[in-house]
Amino acid sequence: MSRQFRGAVIGCGFFSQNHLHAWLDLERAEIVAVCDKDLAKAETAATLMPGTVRAYDDAAAMMQVEKLDFVDIATTTPSHRPLVEMAARHGVSAICQKPFADTLEDAQAMVAACDTTGVKLMVHENFRWQKPFREMARIVASGALGRLNYARFSFRHGYDNYKNQPYLAEIERFTIMDVGLHLFDLARHFLGDVDSLFCRTQRLNPIVRGEDSFHASLRHSSGAVSICETSFWTRWHPHPFPQTFALLEGDLATLELRQDFKLFLHRDGSIEEIAATPAIPEWGGAPWHGIQESVIAIQSHWLDCLRDDATPAPSGADNLKTLTLALAAYDSAERDTAVRIIEGGWK
Ligand SMILES: NC(=O)c1ccc[n+]([C@@H]2O[C@H](COP(=O)([O-])OP(=O)(O)OC[C@H]3O[C@@H](n4cnc5c(N)ncnc54)[C@H](O)[C@@H]3O)[C@@H](O)[C@H]2O)c1
Known part of the structure; x- marks a missing residue:
């Protein structure tokens, strides 16, 4: 199957390793770029992915250059609002790790930004x-x-x-x-x-x-x-x-x-x-497999939503509650x- 959706992962720390491996398992997605403000982490993540994956230390610079269908934001909370708003301004759909935000005001602003430019927003609620x-x-x-x-x-x-x-x-x-x-x-x-x-x-x-x-x-x-x-x-x-x-x-x-x-x-x-x-993913292992398999499942669901133009579960709007x-x-x-x-x- 050809890779249909071009994505970038922002934040290449501890939990993103599950995101990166899960994207590799999902043939419909192609990760073309990875970004971490610590460039060494982005470069290490890039070596995991097949083909030429560009590594960035600045999401704004990445968004200027790359043609993306989505970004997968796996950073900690303080960066979520600026990154989601940046994706929305570029017309790029976004997955955002939990906690979505520290305040309702920030969360509402992200939902509004994505509504305004008509892009999808899902919170990575994998449980x-x-x-x-x-x-x-x-x-x-x-x-x-x-x-x-x-x-x-x-x-x-x-x-x-x-x-x-x-x-x-x-x-x-x-x-x-x-x-x-x-x-x-x-x-x-x-x-x-x-x-x-x-x-x-x-x-x-x-x-x-x-x-x-x-x-x-x-x-x-x-x-x-x-x-x-x-x-x-x-x-x-x-x-x-x-x-x-x-x-x-x-x-x-x-x-x-x-x-x-x-x-x-x-x-x-x-x-x-x-x-x-x-199932235990090939790249995973107990006791983490329940979580690892759920990351594949939620990311696969996200690709279904992009394909079908459907609302992801949970959407940013749902996660406000x-x-x-x-x-x-x-x-x-x-x-x-x-x-x-x-x-x-x-x-
Ligand atoms: N869903 C789950 O089951 C699950 C499990 C663990 C962690 N998490 C969540 O995942 C998020 C990340 O957790 P972690 O343990 O991987 O943290 P981490 O600190 O290991 O990784 C975060 C990475 O994001 C990078 N980063 C921060 N701001 C950035 C920015 N503006 N641009 C580019 N890179 C930036 C940091 O340099 C770091 O490498 C947290 O919000 C955490 O709650 C979710």
Whole structure:
């Protein structure tokens, strides 16, 4: 198959290695340029890709020269708004890593910039694209669970994340913005929009600056309720990192995602195991394969959207609602009170 869409990856750090390898697996995309403000990282990334891939240390210079269909932004949050706005000005569609932004104002500005020039914008929310969650969505859509009443999404571990992502120990707003966003996206994906939220946080590991544990209780507009929770300070053996566990309860059945991607459907007085183990990419390996496979899945979805002129999932506009939940969660925890989610914010 010929490569149909020309792209560039901006940000060649830790997580971008998954993006770069996944693009290599997707024959419809051709990465023609890579960019990192640290040129050595861009040059190393360029050597991964076949053919002549140009390496840049300045995204503005790259956008002047390259003819692109999309950019894949895998930088940390402060650079997202200038990079997305730059792509929009050049008429280039953009994928933006999470957290989309630190403020709703920045996120709204990116959505508006892309709307104005008619380019697509997707936030790289890969958790809903993990194999077990794709499978759970398929089962929910089949009607097997009936009306959904309750869900729990849990990401608790004691893995030393600070080796690969040292910035996590430094940031003031840590686990809600790092993993909580993914869980809120899952809660909205399965149960729909949220109208109220209560959150509590903890700072447990003395080396971190922000909260490394939180739990939030969400009430959805449908009447369903959900719990989202993370901890980076949990003793557990064998280690589940980087897996998410989940429970979905409906009128007719309950669906449970346990350790090692084991999915169970409790229905009519019996329990059925359903296969949901992700494949290990050739370039990947356990325990990262659940994440790695989801990066291939979300990037493949993005190419489908470019081909079909469809709205990506989640779009920037959709992700405004997820970001609102994360920001509202901090406010709820600080004020020790439930907050109501309203159009464009919370109170
Ligand atoms: N979706 C997931 O599962 C997942 C997992 C890990 C990290 N992430 C997210 O990915 C993002 C990157 O994380 P990371 O761990 O790879 O960080 P990192 O610091 O290792 O890499 C970021 C890279 O971006 C470069 N950069 C920053 N601003 C730039 C700019 N304006 N132009 C060009 N290059 C620029 C930096 O030099 C750095 O090399 C974060 O937002 C993080 O939250 C997502």
